[in-house]
Amino acid sequence: MASHQIRVTVNGTPHEAEVDSRLLLVHFLRDVLRLTGTHVGCDTTHCGACTVLLDGAPVKSCTVLAVQANGRELMTVEGLERDGKLHPIQEGFWEKHGLQCGYCTPGMMMTSYALLQRTRSPTELEIRQAISGNLCRCTGYVNIVKAVQYAAEKLREE
Structure with a gap:
């Protein structure tokens, strides 16, 4: 080899x-x-x-x-975590209950992070399209979308 x-x-x-x-x-x-x-x-x-x-x-x-x-x-x-502080996307998944078993969570967070790097105020449709390549078998995506919206709002405030 x-x-x-x-x-x-x-x-x-x-x-x-x-x-x-x-x-x-x-x-x-x-x-x-x-x-x-x-x-x-x-x-x-x-x-x-x-x-x-x-x-x-x-x-x-x-x-x-x-x-x-x-x-x-x-x-x-x-x-994502910096100096012991959660990134807003991590905080969003926690606050909005965007995870259950947690298996999809790292991939969902990274995909969402990339979306928020290029789009400050994504619509629900844009969020759903961005995460469409990431499967979640537990949450039904509603709280994942809410988590990304939470993070977007938090990032806009910073």
Whole structure:
């Protein structure tokens, strides 16, 4: 098996590693860097539990190779919290009960974070469209939408 030296910045911290050519980004994050907030769900891009930001864009890390992230910036759910303070999207999921089992939550948060980076006041339709690639089997999405609306309002106030 071929291996490659990669350099990535994850949540603002640079990392270097020797990785197998076929190592998926989700397994690099979880098994090599021990950032286990990113969940493995379906391994086929259907559920979105593994969503992370790659150069600011949400990607499903179960179908991105670690070598494709070489020289790039990654953000995982662990990167949302700053100095012990929850990000408004995390606070929104807590305050508006946007999670039940929590399995989809990291991917939902990262997708929502990316939406709020490009849209300060998303409509309900825009929120629903943005999270349409992330499946939730528990909440019915109503409280997830409310959580994103909460975060958007909070961010506008800051």
